């Protein structure tokens with residue numbers, strides 16, 4: 001494989017919005033009398049809004065009508081938007097800008113594959129919207145992570161074959177999506193959790209592009 005593009009997830013990879021999604025979903029669950037902890041949240045990382053709410057309701061076999069379902073989605077998103085209101089460039093994780101600049105110097109394209117419909121707003125707040133060669137649109141893909149759709153649509157947008165793309169994810173569902181898209185998967189977080197990833201760095205500040213390339217070349221010689 002010849003690396004030509006790196007496609008990043010947003011929430012939990014480039015910034016700590018994963019924590020804000022957790023706070024807002026926990027408030028939704030609490031309102032419904034459903035327990036929701038960090039372990040539940042781990043399963044929801046990378047999962048889109050509708051499927052996240054379905055997961056929470058299914059925990060207590062709760063059935064709500066369509067109007068209530070839509071209200072819950074709206075309320076969760078309103079709280080999330082309040083939580084991210086104050087974010088700015090200083091909320092970008094350490095290591096992101098230097099990683100992007102290493103990739104640009106190496107002529108590697110940079111893509112964004114987020115499941116979030118708020119992704120454009122978040123990257124604008126972070127001040128990094130102009131650093132991407134292509135930004136995927138979560139609203140326009142048929143199946144959300146762990147399906148490969150968003151990663152494949154970004155590869156298409158970048159005009160790079162999936163097998164020449166590296167995906168970067170903090171979520172189990174996201175790493176599965178990368179693998180289903182036939183890309184090399186880099187995990188950000190705990191290697192014991194992100195077991196499907198070829199390589200895991202504890203955080204973006206430890207992202208080592210040379211190590212990624214070395215691992216890739218070792219894999220293609222074995």
Ligand code: BG6
Nearest residue numbers: 011021045046049115116117118
């Ligand atoms: C993913 C997050 O990036 O986006 C999930 O990991 C979140 O936690 C999902 O639910 C959808 O986000 P949004 O902003 O469209 O509700």
Ligand code: MG
Nearest residue numbers: 009011012170
């Ligand atoms: Mg994520």
